[in-house]
Amino acid sequence: MKHLYDDKTIRVWIAQDSDYKFILQLCKQYRDFEFFYVPDESLKYEIQKGNIIAFDYNVFEAGYIWVTFPKNFKSRINQLAVDRELWRKKVGSTVIKVYEQLANKAGMWGSYLTCNTNTPGNDFWPTVGYKEIGRKEGLHRKGFNLIWGKLLSNSNNLLFKPMVTDIKSVESYVNQSSISVSVRRKKEEAIIQQGIFLF
Numbered sequence: 001m002k003h004l005y006d007d008k009t010i011r012v013w014i015a016q017d018s019d020y021k022f023i024l025q026l027c028k029q030y031r032d033f034e035f036f037y038v039p040d041e042s043l044k045y046e047i048q049k050g051n052i053i054a055f056d057y058n059v060f061e062a063g064y065i066w067v068t069f070p071k072n073f074k075s076r077i078n079q080l081a082v083d084r085e086l087w088r089k090k091v092g093s094t095v096i097k098v099y100e101q102l103a104n105k106a107g108m109w110g111s112y113l114t115c116n117t118n119t120p121g122n123d124f125w126p127t128v129g130y131k132e133i134g135r136k137e138g139l140h141r142k143g144f145n146l147i148w149g150k151l152l153s154n155s156n157n158l159l160f161k162p163m164v165t166d167i168k169s170v171e172s173y174v175n176q177s178s179i180s181v182s183v184r185r186k187k188e189e190a191i192i193q194q195g196i197f198l199f
């Protein structure tokens, strides 16, 4: 298999059908984390679409990152999960670098995600250059759901240099696939009532 990255300790590749079992199992471990409650089938589908990147650490399956590269060139990180046993070994930071290289190649100028303040991600994202661009009260884990954003190197080539805040926060809620349909509908209605329109 061709690896996107291999430093002899960490190897990163586009997830294949054979990675599904591990990815699903890890996702289930973090189900009580705000954004990890997704139907099993959606992970299978996202693997088939090439949206999930898997990685290992020595011989251990280490985790996955589920991303999208949409037509508006703002890439979304849906989930990043590193096996608990392997936390604080720079696996997450290494994988984010690999993801950003892919995002740059795909022409993305910005990257964003939503993360609850009561998860380790809250301390992690600022260390890889993400800035807070918005927050809302959390549902499952209380605290706040922060929207983190980062400009990628393509943003330098744009005629008007965007700000991190140009990565609109409402979008991540409307498209958030890990919340239930009814919750999403309520959020959409609230957004429309507030007169905030998507672009």
Ligand SMILES: CC(C)(COP(=O)(O)OP(=O)(O)OC[C@H]1O[C@@H](n2cnc3c(N)ncnc32)[C@H](O)[C@@H]1OP(=O)(O)O)[C@@H](O)C(=O)NCCC(=O)NCCS
Pocket (backbone or CB within 6 Å): 030, 033, 080, 081, 082, 083, 086, 087, 088, 089, 090, 091, 092, 093, 094, 113, 114, 115, 116, 119, 120, 121, 123, 124, 125, 127
């Ligand atoms: C968040 C997560 C991906 C971080 O992965 P990781 O491989 O442990 O991260 P790294 O080792 O690259 O950490 C880089 C830096 O981020 C910070 N950091 C990461 N995890 C941290 C934690 N639990 N507590 C405090 N700081 C943390 C530290 O500054 C760390 O550097 P240091 O270890 O030299 O101090 C991992 O903890 C995880 O999968 N958590 C469960 C799922 C989750 O919360 N995902 C993000 C949801 S949005």
